[in-house]
Every structure is written in structure tokens, then in C-alpha cells.
């Protein structure tokens with residue numbers, strides 16, 4: 001390739017001088033002739049080297065004309081001498097030509113793997129010519145089969161063509177992730193709930209293309225397979241399966257309960273519950289107005305908002321039955337204000353078995369009896385996550401809950417969603433994985449839920 005800028009190197013110009021003294025010689029054929037061709041094509045920007053001439057006896061020859069090898073054109077060189085008193089002239093024609101085509105440069109790749117559904121966004125192109133310089137704006141782009149053609153010509157008609165190809169030979173299969181466990185148990189004659197799956201292809205989310213098939217007969221005991229299959233636009237297919245065991249073993253019924261919220265942590269708790277598509281029960285403590293939208297969100301998502309306390313101050317609430325119910329009605333009206341719903345479900349601070357109320361002998365016996373008479377349902381717990389203790393850890397919470405869930409009873413799990421219970425939040429996915437794996441039925445507490453009571457100790 002030739003460099004673009006080259007100084008004028010072959011400028012040859014010799015003028016005839018009329019006063020030059022000529023030497024006369026005898027002339028014969030072949031006494032004066034040009035060496036080389038009389039018509040020369042010279043590539044532009046190439047030094048012109050004259051092939052010379054023959055003259056008998058080294059007589060003087062005047063050469064008139066010039067060749068500018070940096071400028072396209074036709075140049076005539078005239079070689080003049082005098083033979084036997086006659087002026088003799090010979091001519092050589094030099095054509096400075098450009099036969100070098102422009103060079104097209106594509107930004108990005110000349111070969112591209114593309115998604116059928118997506119348009120190619122031009123990454124840019126440029127053209128440089130040895131004579132014309134920048135021809136980028138003269139490039140003509142036209143679509144061809146599976147790509148684009150880029151064409152440009154210089155002023156001498158030298159054409160350059162370049163293609164950018166698009167390959168749709170996408171051989172990458174989508175990823176496929178099941179939501180929930182790969183093996184679940186369901187009760188005979190219960191409804192199988194499909195949690196679905198997520199799929200992503202190199203061209204985007206293809207979850208909507210997942211085809212789910214199963215042969216589950218919940219009326220027949222056995223192990224069934226749910227098949228999830230997804231194909232991208234180029235028929236790369238990914239398939240996964242989920243095992244569903246229809247069992248007549250007793251099924252654990254589990255109520256997850258969270259005390260002392262709502263707090264900033266509650267939103268994260270709601271996210272985890274949503275991922276596992278389960279509903280829980282929140283025993284709320286009257287808090288700052290800033291948490292009211294969180295409580296409302298929980299309510300709107302189908303979780304149960306139940307009552308805990310307005311003050312959480314044992315010395316006040318257990319000082320008298322009046323004090324206790326004033327506190328309970330206070331939190332009840334707060335929940336009504338926010339959710340529009342009057343809750344009749346509550347949990348005693350410390351549980352109905354608490355002995356923190358010992359300073360007022362018999363108070364728990366009185367308030368538990370009165371509460372029932374007033375139509376309230378109160379819930380203690382029979383599975384403690386232990387997340388209220390000072391040395392709690394995520395691992396301990398998982399252990400405490402999973403060890404104590406029993407398939408032979410209703411399980412009410414005590415946890416907390418006040419803001420210092422990150423460990424509880426972190427334990428929640430594992431707990432829910434476990435509950436899924438044993439086919440537990442996770443439900444929110446309602447007025448129909450059998451009440452779980454501790455023995456009253458005061």
C-alpha cells in the first residue's frame with residue numbers, strides 16, 4: 001500500500017534553451033531513439049524514472065515537459081535534438097494513474113452472532129483512499145442476505161467491497177432454573193401448585209416460552225415428573241424436571257409468625273415469602289407511621305396482620321385487665337386505620353405462659369379467659385426459632401425450626417421481623433426450602449385456624 005502523503009518527488013522539467021550550440025553530426029536511422037516504452041502508465045505517488053534515450057555520439061538532447069507523479073494526468077515529454085541540420089523531436093507519454101482501491105475499515109466485527117429478534121445496530125465504518133483520502137461519507141451500505149455490503153469507489157473507479165456477516169447459528173441453549181425445590185411432596189388428593197421456572201437465553205428472557213408438562217394424578221400415590229422445556233429462536237432446547245411425590249403420609253401444617261414488626265426488615269421478609277409463594281402472619285407492634293405502608297403491603301399481599309401490643313411494656317399491660325385490653329384495643333385500632341380490617345387475632349407479649357407478669361398474680365388467667373370471652377383468638381407457638389436469644393445465628397434458627405416441625409400436628413413457628421433480626425431473614429430461605437422438601441402446607445393464621453395455646457403459669 002502506498003502512503004497517502006508523499007512529497008513531490010519526480011518533478012522533471014527541462015526547458016529548451018534556444019541559444020544552445022548544437023553539434024552537427026551525420027544522421028542515419030537509429031541515430032536517435034527512446035529507450036523503453038513511449039507510453040508509460042505510472043502508479044500515482046510512485047517516483048518517475050525516465051528510461052532514457054540513445055543519441056549517436058553523445059550529442060545533446062533537450063527534454064521538454066514534466067511528470068508530476070503525485071497528480072493524476074497525462075504528461076508528454078519531448079526529446080529534441082538536431083541531426084544533419086534538422087531538428088528531430090521524439091515524444092513519450094506518461095499517464096499517472098491510480099489503480100489502488102480504497103480500504104474500508106469496519107468498527108466491530110465482520111462476523112457477528114445475532115439474535116433473530118433484534119436489529120443490528122451499526123457499529124460504524126470508514127474508508128481511506130491512497131489518492132482521494134477520506135471516502136467514509138461515500139460508502140454505500142446495502143443489506144444483503146445475512147449481512148450488509150459496504151461499497152466505495154475512488155475517482156479512478158477502483159471499487160472496494162466489504163461485507164459484515166450475521167450468523168444466526170446460535171448454538172447456546174437457554175438457562176433454566178426451577179422456582180422452588182426439585183423434589184416436592186404433596187398430599188394425596190390435594191392440589192398440585194405449579195411454581196414454574198425462569199429461563200434466560202443469550203438473546204434475552206425466554207421464561208414465557210417454557211413449556212411445562214406433567215402427568216400428576218393427585219388421587220394416585222406415586223412419584224411423578226414435571227418437565228420444563230424451553231427453546232430459543234434457533235431451537236436450542238434446555239429441559240429440566242421436578243419430582244413430585246404424591247403421598248398419604250401425614251402432612252406438616254405450618255404457620256410462620258413474625259412478632260414485633262413492622263420494620264425496615266419486613267420488606268425483605270415479604271420478598272422471601274413471595275419467592276416461595278407462601279403467606280405468613282405478622283403480630284404487629286404499634287410503631288412509627290413510616291412503617292405503615294409496609295404493613296399495608298403485607299396485608300395486601302395476603303399475609304395476616306394480627307395484633308401484638310401497643311407498648312410491649314410488661315409492667316404496664318399486665319398491671320390490670322383494663323390496662324391489658326386498653327393496649328390491645330390500641331393496636332387493634334391502629335391496624336384498622338391502616339388496613340381497614342379489624343383483627344381479632346393476637347399474641348400476648350411473652351406468650352400466655354409468661355411469668356414476667358408474676359408481679360400481678362393471676363393476671364394471665366384473667367386476661368386469657370376474658371380475651372376468649374370477647375371473641376379474640378390468641379396464638380402462642382410450639383416451634384421457637386430462638387431468634388430472640390442473644391447468641392442466635394442463622395444456622396441455629398434453621399436448626400431450631402426444621403428440627404421441631406412435626407407432620408403430626410399444627411406447627412406455629414415463632415420468629416421476629418424487628419430490624420435487628422437479620423439472622424432470621426437469612427434463615428428464611430433455607431427454612432422454606434426445607435418446608436417445601438417435606439411437602440409442608442404453609443398457611444397464614446385465620447379465624448378458622450385451631451388456636452395453639454401454652455399452659456398459663458400465672
Ligand SMILES: [Zn+2]
Pocket residue numbers: 259260308312349350
Ligand atoms: Zn414481642
